[in-house]
Amino acid sequence: MEHLASKEDTVQCLLSLGFIRVDKESDFFDSPGSDWAGSIVQVYVYQCVNGYYCVDTDGGYRAPVVWNDPEDRNSKTTEKFVAYLDQYFPGWK
Numbered sequence: 001m002e003h004l005a006s007k008e009d010t011v012q013c014l015l016s017l018g019f020i021r022v023d024k025e026s027d028f029f030d031s032p033g034s035d036w037a038g039s040i041v042q043v044y045v046y047q048c049v050n051g052y053y054c055v056d057t058d059g060g061y062r063a064p065v066v067w068n069d070p071e072d073r074n075s076k077t078t079e080k081f082v083a084y085l086d087q088y089f090p091g092w093k
Contacts, residue, residue, distance in 0.1 A: 005054070013078055040089050057089070
C-alpha cells in the first residue's frame with residue numbers, strides 16, 4: 001500500500017508547500033510561516049497501519065497528503081490538507 005502514499009512523495013509534497021525539515025534525517029517539518037513562538041505548525045510524517053504514509057499536524061490532521069491511486073482521481077488530498085492548515089493554522093505559509 002505504500003505506493004499509494006510513499007514517504008518520499010509525502011516529503012516532496014511538504015517541501016513543495018514550503019515546509020522545512022527540522023533536521024536532515026528528521027520526520028518533523030516546520031511550517032514556512034512563524035510567529036514570536038516559532039513555527040506556526042509542526043508536521044510529523046509517519047507510516048500508518050495500512051502501510052502508506054500520513055502526516056500528523058500537532059495532533060490534529062492525521063491523513064495522507066498525497067494519494068497515487070489512478071482509480072481515485074478525486075481524492076484531492078493535498079488540497080484538503082492545505083484547506084485544513086488555512087482554517088486551523090492561519091499564517092502557516
